[in-house]
Amino acid sequence: MSQSLHGRRVMAAAGANAxxxxxxxxxxxxxxxxxxRWCQAHDRWFVTVDNRHVATEPSFDEAxxxxxxxxxxxRSIERCLR
Incomplete structure (x- = not known):
């Protein structure tokens, strides 16, 4: 059982790294x-891609x-509409 758990942990770590x-x-x-572009204001990170605001989160990583x-x-929605 411990090998099975270890194997799952290794696989989970590999997936997270990817x-x-x-x-x-x-x-x-x-x-x-x-x-x-990004900036931090009032304990939040704001992220803009192609001049469109797309995220506001408490940490840079999350944003x-x-x-x-x-x-x-x-992009998926735009592809479906074509």
Whole structure:
């Protein structure tokens, strides 16, 4: 049983690392193209992508993750409308 639990932990850690890498690659590409902006005000991080406000969260990490999620959702909706 402990090997099974250990295996699940290893798989979960690998999945989390892959998710982290994907988020920060996405952020880096946007930053390189100057498409993302952020600022902190009143204990919140505000993130804008392509001049559209997409996230407001208490931590920078959460704000970037939420921004990625919302941008991808918006792109999915736009693809469906075509």
């Amino acid at each position: 998710d982290d890498a994907e988020v920060w690659r996405w952020f880096s590409l946007l930053m390189q193209d100057r498409r993302v 970037i993750r939420r921004a990625k999620e919302r941008v991808q959702q918006q």
